[in-house]
Amino acid sequence: MSAAAPAGTGLVPRAAFWRRLLRDPRALLGLGLVALALLGALLAPLLPLPGPEAPDFLATLAPPGAGHPLGTDDLGRDTLSRILAGAQVSLLVGLCSVGAALLLGGAIGLFAGFLGGWVDLVLMRLMDVLLAFPGILLALGITAALGASLGNTILAIAAVNLPVMARVARGQALALRGLDYVRAQQALGFGPMTILWRAVLPNALSPILVQGSVLLASSIITESYLSFLGLGVQPPTPSWGNMLRDAIGFLDQAPWLAWFPGLAIFLTVLGFNLLGDGVRDRLDPRD
Numbered sequence: 001m002s003a004a005a006p007a008g009t010g011l012v013p014r015a016a017f018w019r020r021l022l023r024d025p026r027a028l029l030g031l032g033l034v035a036l037a038l039l040g041a042l043l044a045p046l047l048p049l050p051g052p053e054a055p056d057f058l059a060t061l062a063p064p065g066a067g068h069p070l071g072t073d074d075l076g077r078d079t080l081s082r083i084l085a086g087a088q089v090s091l092l093v094g095l096c097s098v099g100a101a102l103l104l105g106g107a108i109g110l111f112a113g114f115l116g117g118w119v120d121l122v123l124m125r126l127m128d129v130l131l132a133f134p135g136i137l138l139a140l141g142i143t144a145a146l147g148a149s150l151g152n153t154i155l156a157i158a159a160v161n162l163p164v165m166a167r168v169a170r171g172q173a174l175a176l177r178g179l180d181y182v183r184a185q186q187a188l189g190f191g192p193m194t195i196l197w198r199a200v201l202p203n204a205l206s207p208i209l210v211q212g213s214v215l216l217a218s219s220i221i222t223e224s225y226l227s228f229l230g231l232g233v234q235p236p237t238p239s240w241g242n243m244l245r246d247a248i249g250f251l252d253q254a255p256w257l258a259w260f261p262g263l264a265i266f267l268t269v270l271g272f273n274l275l276g277d278g279v280r281d282r283l284d285p286r287d
Contacts, residue, residue, distance in 0.1 A: 070083065
């Protein structure tokens with residue numbers, strides 16, 4: 001028997017999912033904002049803009065205009081170029097940290113929920129230890145201990161996301177392990193790993209991916225926090241967080257230095273949240 005979409009699991013067929021998603025204005029807006037951020041990050045090297053780290057001391061703190069559409073900072077660096085470079089950093093950190101948490105946390109949660117017993121007890125108590133720390137404090141502690149760098153920022157945010165993803169995966173495993181098609185495979189003599197791979201994982205994947213899209217938004221915010229505090233991506237590499245930090249001293253003279261990176265964070269996070277909510281609703285078979 002095929003375990004990918006057994007009867008009664010409530011899975012939404014792929015074609016029906018896309019039809020529902022494309023009829024949802026909220027999801028379309030989120031998809032558009034996410035696509036805009038991705039396109040900006042991918043096309044940044046191809047656009048006719050100054051380099052994000054190239055100073056122009058004859059155009060310091062220039063307001064938005066023809067030569068610099070979003071103005072320049074105190075070293076004459078082009079704000080638009082730096083925002084696009086910051087999009088590369090934020091999306092890289094978000095995708096890598098959430099991807100790592102999805103793989104490891106998903107595996108931990110599925111094993112814990114499906115196997116139960118002492119495996120569940122040990123693994124989930126370890127996750128509770130991580131959950132005992134507020135997310136931003138845990139990220140700050142890890143980056144302060146390991147040092148501020150791009151790699152350590154990804155590691156810190158992945159650690160924050162890990163227990164959340166593990167709990168979502170565990171809940172799905174607990175809900176699925178008692179269903180008839182799982183019991184049927186157990187009765188046929190399939191081992192736990194085979195059942196997890198063939199029956200549990202395909203049917204638990206949708207909620208896990210939806211949670212991942214929501215965590216992408218919070219990961220971008222956390223990366224901005226860390227960079228703003230000097231514990232994330234380090235200058236001269238631009239990120240939205242360290243752009244906001246640099247703008248603090250020039251809010252009276254050049255407020256656009258804070259407006260545009262703040263707007264970039266807001267729109268990107270809004271896009272991922274709207275898209276995640278839309279995907280979640282469209283995967284609900286009762287919709």
